[in-house]
Amino acid sequence: MSKWPQRVTIKEVGPRDGLQNEETTIATEDKITWINQLSKTGLTYIEITSFVHPKWIPQLADALEVATRIERVPGVTYAALVPNMKGLEKALTAQVNEVSVFMSASETHNRKNINKSIEDTFPVLKEVVKVAKQEGKTVRGYVSTVFGCPYEGVISVDQVINVSEKLFEMGIDELSLGDTIGVATPRQVQEILEQLLKRFPKEKLAMHFHDTRGTALANVLASLEMGMTTFDSSLGGLGGCPYAPGASGNVATDDLVYMLQGMGISTGLHVERLTEAALFIQSKIGRPLPSHYLQTVDVPPC
Amino acid sequence: MSKWPQRVTIKEVGPRDGLQNEETTIATEDKITWINQLSKTGLTYIEITSFVHPKWIPQLADALEVATRIERVPGVTYAALVPNMKGLEKALTAQVNEVSVFMSASETHNRKNINKSIEDTFPVLKEVVKVAKQEGKTVRGYVSTVFGCPYEGVISVDQVINVSEKLFEMGIDELSLGDTIGVATPRQVQEILEQLLKRFPKEKLAMHFHDTRGTALANVLASLEMGMTTFDSSLGGLGGCPYAPGASGNVATDDLVYMLQGMGISTGLHVERLTEAALFIQSKIGRPLPSHYLQTVDVPPC
Numbered sequence: 001m002s003k004w005p006q007r008v009t010i011k012e013v014g015p016r017d018g019l020q021n022e023e024t025t026i027a028t029e030d031k032i033t034w035i036n037q038l039s040k041t042g043l044t045y046i047e048i049t050s051f052v053h054p055k056w057i058p059q060l061a062d063a064l065e066v067a068t069r070i071e072r073v074p075g076v077t078y079a080a081l082v083p084n085m086k087g088l089e090k091a092l093t094a095q096v097n098e099v100s101v102f103m104s105a106s107e108t109h110n111r112k113n114i115n116k117s118i119e120d121t122f123p124v125l126k127e128v129v130k131v132a133k134q135e136g137k138t139v140r141g142y143v144s145t146v147f148g149c150p151y152e153g154v155i156s157v158d159q160v161i162n163v164s165e166k167l168f169e170m171g172i173d174e175l176s177l178g179d180t181i182g183v184a185t186p187r188q189v190q191e192i193l194e195q196l197l198k199r200f201p202k203e204k205l206a207m208h209f210h211d212t213r214g215t216a217l218a219n220v221l222a223s224l225e226m227g228m229t230t231f232d233s234s235l236g237g238l239g240g241c242p243y244a245p246g247a248s249g250n251v252a253t254d255d256l257v258y259m260l261q262g263m264g265i266s267t268g269l270h271v272e273r274l275t276e277a278a279l280f281i282q283s284k285i286g287r288p289l290p291s292h293y294l295q296t297v298d299v300p301p302c
Numbered sequence: 303m304s305k306w307p308q309r310v311t312i313k314e315v316g317p318r319d320g321l322q323n324e325e326t327t328i329a330t331e332d333k334i335t336w337i338n339q340l341s342k343t344g345l346t347y348i349e350i351t352s353f354v355h356p357k358w359i360p361q362l363a364d365a366l367e368v369a370t371r372i373e374r375v376p377g378v379t380y381a382a383l384v385p386n387m388k389g390l391e392k393a394l395t396a397q398v399n400e401v402s403v404f405m406s407a408s409e410t411h412n413r414k415n416i417n418k419s420i421e422d423t424f425p426v427l428k429e430v431v432k433v434a435k436q437e438g439k440t441v442r443g444y445v446s447t448v449f450g451c452p453y454e455g456v457i458s459v460d461q462v463i464n465v466s467e468k469l470f471e472m473g474i475d476e477l478s479l480g481d482t483i484g485v486a487t488p489r490q491v492q493e494i495l496e497q498l499l500k501r502f503p504k505e506k507l508a509m510h511f512h513d514t515r516g517t518a519l520a521n522v523l524a525s526l527e528m529g530m531t532t533f534d535s536s537l538g539g540l541g542g543c544p545y546a547p548g549a550s551g552n553v554a555t556d557d558l559v560y561m562l563q564g565m566g567i568s569t570g571l572h573v574e575r576l577t578e579a580a581l582f583i584q585s586k587i588g589r590p591l592p593s594h595y596l597q598t599v600d601v602p603p604c
Contacts, residue, residue, distance in 0.1 A: 001492045002304070002527055185564030186523055190303050214513070214557035214594030215564075217520040221488055225304055255516035262487030262517075292516030 004224045007266045010253060011045040011176075011206060011232045012038055014281070015066075016081055017250055018238025020050060020057045022285060028062040030284045032069050037277035038235070039073040042269040047079045047100065051087035067094035079140065083114070088128050092135055099132050101125045101172070102142035105160045106149035109180075113144070122166055129170040138174075141167040142208070146177045146192065147184035157195045164200065174204050176232055179219065182212025186222035193226040206230035209251045211237060211290065216251035217259050224265070231256060236278040236289035252291035254278055306526045309568045312555060313347040313478075313508060313534045314340055316583070317368075318383055319552055320540025322352060322359045324587060330364040332586045334371050339579040340537070341375040344571040349381045349402065353389035369396035381442065385416070390430050394437055401434045403427045403474070404444035407462045408451035411482070415446070424468055431472040440476075443469040444510070448479045448494065449486035459497045466502065476506050478534055481521065484514025488524035495528040508532035511553045513539060513592065518553035519561050526567070533558060538580040538591035554593035556580055 015035055019026060026034075031049075038046050048070065054061035067080060079098035082088045091099050103121045104110035110118050125141075132139050145152075146160050164175055177196070189207075196205065207223045207230070209216040220231055237252030254274055260267050275297050282289045317337055321328060328336075333351075340348050350372065356363035369382060381400035384390045393401050405423045406412035412420050427443075434441050447454075448462050466477055479498070491509075498507065509525045509532070511518040522533055539554030556576055562569050577599050584591045 001496060002488070002524065004489070183564075185561050186304070187306070187565040194303060211516070212594060212598060213560050214516075214554065215519055215561050217517055218523045218561060221520045221523050222304065252516065258515050259487050259517050259520060262485075263489040292514060296514060 002225055004263060004265060005227065005229045007229065007268075008224070008260055009044065009230045010256060010267055010269065011047065011230065012043050012235060012253055013047045013208075013232045013250060014038075014234035014236070014238045014253065016047040016050050016060070017232070018234035018236075019059050021239035021249070022059060024285050025059045026281070026284050028065055030281075031062070031066050034277060034281050034284070035066070035070045037273070037280060039071060039076050041273040041277060042267075044075060044268070045077045045079065047081065048096070050081035051090040051094075052081065052083050053086075064090055064094050067091075067096055077138075081142075082128060084124055085128060085131070088132055092132075092137075096137070098138045098140060099128070100140040100142055100176075101128055101167075102144065103163060103167075104144045104149070104180075105155045105163050106145040106152045108151035109145045109149045112151065118163065122170075125167070126170045129172060133171050139172045140206075141170075141172040141175045142178055143167070143175060144178040144180040147179040147188055148181060150181050157192055160192065161195065161199060164196065168200065168204070174206055174230070175200065176206040176208045178208040179210055179216075182210035182216065184209065184219050185215055186218050189219045189222040190226055193223065193228065197226065202227050202229070206232055208232040210239075211249060211251045211255075217255060220251065220256060220259070235274065235291075236282055236294055237291040238281065238285070238289060249290045252289070252293065254291050254293040258293045304527055306565060306567060307529065307531045308566075309531065309570075310526070310562055311346065311532045312558060312569055312571065313349065313532065314345050314537060314555055315349045315510075315534045315552060316340075316536035316538070316540045316555065318349040318352050318362070319534075320536035320538075321361050323541035323551070324361065326587050327361045328583070328586050330367055330371075332583075333364070333368050336579060336583050336586075337368070337372045339575070339582060341373060341378050343575040343579060344569075346377060346570070347379045347381065349383065350398070352383035353392040353396075354383065354385050355388075366392055366396050369393075369398055379440075383444075384430060386426055387429060387433070390434055394434075394439075398439070400440045400442060401430070402442040402444055402478075403430055403469075404446065405465060405469075406446045406451070406482075407457045407465050408447040408454045410453040411447045411451045414453070420465065424472075427469070428472045431474060435473050441474045443472075443474040443477045444480055445469070445477060446480040446482040449481040449490055450483060452483050459494055462494065463497065463501060466498065470502065470506070476508055476532070477502065478508040478510045480510040481512055481518075484512035484518065486511065486521050487517055488520050491521045491524040492528055495525065495530065499528065504529050504531070508534055510534040513551060513553050513557075519557060522553065522558060522561070537576065537593075538584055538596055539593040540583065540587070540591060551592045554591070554595065556593050556595040560595045
C-alpha cells in the first residue's frame with residue numbers, strides 16, 4: 001500500500017488562471033460574489049486576479065475593483081499575479097496579501113508569453129520580489145512548462161532547477177511548478193520532483209496541474225507519494241473547454257477534493273459550499289464546466 | 303519513486319460497454335468497420351458485443367451479425383457478453399473466442415440489473431461457464447459495483463470476495479473488478495486489492511474503471527502500484543456524455559495509453575491507429591467523446 005500525507009492545502013486559482021482562459025468575460029459583480037462564496041468554503045488561499053495589462057488579459061481588466069471590493073475573510077490569503085513593477089504597484093494599492101510572479105522554464109515559451117528572454121526576465125522579477133517583500137507581502141513564484149513546452153517539447157530538469165534557484169534566491173516564499181499544457185505523466189512527475197526535492201524543501205513547492213490529457217489526478221497522486229502537500233486547482237476546472245482542441249483547464253478543485261477526501265486526506269474544505277460556488281460560476285460561464293464531479297451532483301446520493 | 307510494471311494489457315470494451323451506454327445506435331456496417339480498425343491497433347482483446355436480449359440493449363441488437371461479419375485478426379481475442387444460456391448459444395453460433403458473464407457485488411444492483419438475487423444468479427452463470435468451457439471457450443467474469451453501488455453505497459469487501467470466489471469456483475479464467483458508477487478513489491482501490499490479492503493471483507484480475515468523477519487514471523496508477531497489469535477501457539471514453547449528470551463512460555483507452563506510454567509502460571498499441579479509430583467512432587456518435595487525449599490531437603505537435 002502506498003503512503004500519502006494526511007493533510008493537503010489546496011490553492012484556488014480559478015478567479016485568475018481559470019477566468020483568464022475563458023472566452024466569456026464575467027461581470028465584476030459576479031466575480032465578487034463568487035470570490036466571496038469561495039472565501040466561505042474553507043479555502044485558505046485564493047488567487048483572485050492578475051494585474052497584467054488589460055490589453056493582454058481583458059477578462060481581468062477589473063482587477064483593482066475586484067480586489068478592493070471583495071469581502072476579506074480572516075485566515076484567507078488573497079493573492080494576485082503581477083508581471084512587473086506597474087502590476088505590483090496596483091496590487092499594493094489593492095492591498096492583496098500575496099503577489100505571484102511568473103516565468104517559464106522554456107526559453108521560447110518565456111519569450112512568447114513575457115516578450116523577454118529568461119535572462120532578461122530575472123532582473124524584472126527580482127525588483128518586484130524585493131519591493132513586495134519590503135512592503136511586507138509574501139511572494140509566490142510560478143514556473144510554467146516544467147513538464148513540457150508547446151514549442152520546445154521536453155524541458156530539461158536542469159533548466160527547471162536553474163529558474164527555480166534564481167527565483168528562490170530573489171526571496172520567493174513558495175514555488176508553483178506548472179504543467180502548463182497538461183502533458184505530464186506520473187513517472188515524469190516523480191522523476192522531476194526527485195531532482196527538485198534534493199535542492200528545495202517540499203514545504204516550499206506546490207504542484208500546478210492542468211487536466212488536458214486526463215492525467216491531472218494521477219499526477220496529484222504521484223506527487224502525494226513524493227510527499228507533496230500543496231496543489232493549485234480551479235473550481236469546476238475553469239479555464240479550458242474540454243471540447244476544444246488543446247483544452248487546458250486547471251485540474252478541478254472539486255475533482256481534487258473528491259479524490260483526496262475519498263482517500264481520507266484532509267483538505268479542510270466544505271464540499272457542499274464548494275459545489276454551490278461551482279454551480280454559480282458555471283451558470284455565469286453559461287456552459288457545463290470541465291469538472292467531472294460537478295456533473296454528478298444532481299444525481300441522487302447513494 | 304514508485305515501482306510500476308513494465309507492460310500492461312488493455313482490454314477494449316468500447317464496442318460493448320461503450321456502445322450499450324450511448325443513446326445513438328451505431329449502424330451495423332459502422333460497428334464492423336470500427337472493430338476491424340480496432341483489430342489493427344495492436345489490441346489483443348476486444349469485447350465486440352453483448353448477446354443480451356435486444357429489449358434490454360437495443361443498441362446491440364445486431365450482435366450476431368457484427369460477430370460473424372468482422373474480420374478476425376490472428377492473435378486478437380474476440381469476446382462477447384452473455385447473460386444466460388440463450389445468450390451463450392448465440393455467442394457459440396457467432397464463434398466468439400471468449401464469453402463474459404456478469405453479476406453485481408451489490409444485492410440491490412444485481413436485482414435491478416439482472417432481475418435476480420445474487421444467490422439465484424449463481425446457478426445461471428454456473429451452467430453458462432460450464433457449457434462455455436466444454437465448448438473450448440475461455441470465460442471472463444465481471445463483478446460490478448465493487449467500489450460502490452448507486453442504491454446501497456459502499457459494498458463490503460467480504461461481499462466482493464464472496465462473489466469473486468463463487469465465480470472462480472465455476473471456472474472463470476479472469477475476473478474484472480468494476481467501478482460501475484465511477485466512485486472509487488486510490489486508497490479504496492489499494493485496500494480492496496490488498497484483500498483480493500491474498501486470495502486470487504493478480505494475473506487473473508483485471509481493473510475496470512469508469513471516469514465519472516475524474517479519478518479513473520489515478521485509480522489505474524494505484525492499481526499499477528499493487529502490481530495489476532490488466533485494464534479495461536473504451537476508446538474515446540465511449541459510454542457516457544461528460545455533460546450529462548451521472549456520466550459514466552469507461553476510462554478512455556486513448557487517455558490510458560497516453561499515461562502508460564508516457565510512463566514508459568508498454569501497451570503494444572499504435573497510438574496513431576487508435577486515434578484514427580477513435581475519430582471514426584466519434585464521427586458516428588456525432589458529438590465530441592469524453593476522452594481528454596482525443597480532444598488534443600488536432601493541436602500541432604510540440
